[in-house]
Amino acid sequence: MRKDRKGVINQLPATFIYTVSSTFEGGQQWLANLPELITACEALWGLTVRPHFAGLSYNYVAPASMPDGTEIVLKLGVPREELTTEIEALRLYDGRAMCRLVDADAEQGILLLERLQPGHMLTAASDDEEATRIAAGVMRRLWRPLPEEHIFPSVSEWGDGLAKLRAEFGGTSGPFPARLVEMAESLFADLLASSAEPVLLHGDLHHYNILAAEREPWLAIDPKGVSGEPAYEVGALIRNPMPDIYGWSDLERVLARRFDILAELLELDRQRLVAWSVAQQVLSAWWEYEDLRNDDWRQTMTVAEILASAL
Ligand SMILES: Nc1ncnc2c1ncn2[C@@H]1O[C@H](COP(=O)(O)OP(=O)(O)O)[C@@H](O)[C@H]1O
Ligand SMILES: [Mg+2]
Numbered sequence: 001m002r003k004d005r006k007g008v009i010n011q012l013p014a015t016f017i018y019t020v021s022s023t024f025e026g027g028q029q030w031l032a033n034l035p036e037l038i039t040a041c042e043a044l045w046g047l048t049v050r051p052h053f054a055g056l057s058y059n060y061v062a063p064a065s066m067p068d069g070t071e072i073v074l075k076l077g078v079p080r081e082e083l084t085t086e087i088e089a090l091r092l093y094d095g096r097a098m099c100r101l102v103d104a105d106a107e108q109g110i111l112l113l114e115r116l117q118p119g120h121m122l123t124a125a126s127d128d129e130e131a132t133r134i135a136a137g138v139m140r141r142l143w144r145p146l147p148e149e150h151i152f153p154s155v156s157e158w159g160d161g162l163a164k165l166r167a168e169f170g171g172t173s174g175p176f177p178a179r180l181v182e183m184a185e186s187l188f189a190d191l192l193a194s195s196a197e198p199v200l201l202h203g204d205l206h207h208y209n210i211l212a213a214e215r216e217p218w219l220a221i222d223p224k225g226v227s228g229e230p231a232y233e234v235g236a237l238i239r240n241p242m243p244d245i246y247g248w249s250d251l252e253r254v255l256a257r258r259f260d261i262l263a264e265l266l267e268l269d270r271q272r273l274v275a276w277s278v279a280q281q282v283l284s285a286w287w288e289y290e291d292l293r294n295d296d297w298r299q300t301m302t303v304a305e306i307l308a309s310a311l
Pocket of ligand 2: 209
């Protein structure tokens, strides 16, 4: 192991260590092996890996350079289905409205990505309306036809998270507000039953996953890869940037304006966008609970409450 690698673990943000170890089985072991994995990547691809980006959440992501000097990004994560579908989605997007995939090893949880520069996030846009317009532009270009055979989960399978919530609390909604859980269940059922033709969706297209680039002014990163109707895609944008939006006193007005802009630019029914957003907000609160087992989901639920009042 190289000398300068020994400090990697000590330098990792505490939130990253917490997230990885509480979310993934084998997360702690993976963290312990991370310095070696980085060294192995350096040897395999001849990379020079630099200090990681700020704000790591579920994966270790760092800028790096190839032997010929090309700037790339090295993304390492606990090997899992989500990373495999990310790799497959990146292959299908093939650089359209998205960073390119340079190379990958799904089994080891390694992705080499085109580095987007300057790389600042959509949170840097001049105001929320501008950010929403930019996101809508990227979103439109990201919807791809699905190949006949593919490995992506459907948004219906994602919605099964609500059934897991029920199972967790013996059929009740536990600490979650019963009215909102019931609302999310019936919205999911109605929206799925009346969905348009499914396409390949990014699945997590929000302000932190849209970066300033050179090939195009803004490009997406970090696709989940999920099959669903286009209107589903707005949910992740609506609930972000987290946690900033929890402090916005005019959140209700901001969200209403976002729906106006998205409905117009995406040429989709506004009411349907609101309905999907409510359903996903509750699902997302459950995911937070499921992953982190702390109280973070409560803030997510306050936004669900605001969204539900717009229905
Ligand atoms: N292709 C890229 N070009 C430039 N920066 C990137 C790229 N991919 C990731 N990053 C940086 O790393 C951060 C985390 O990457 P991301 O893929 O979103 O990880 P996660 O799956 O953990 O959310 C991003 O917010 C961004 O700052
Ligand atoms: Mg991300």
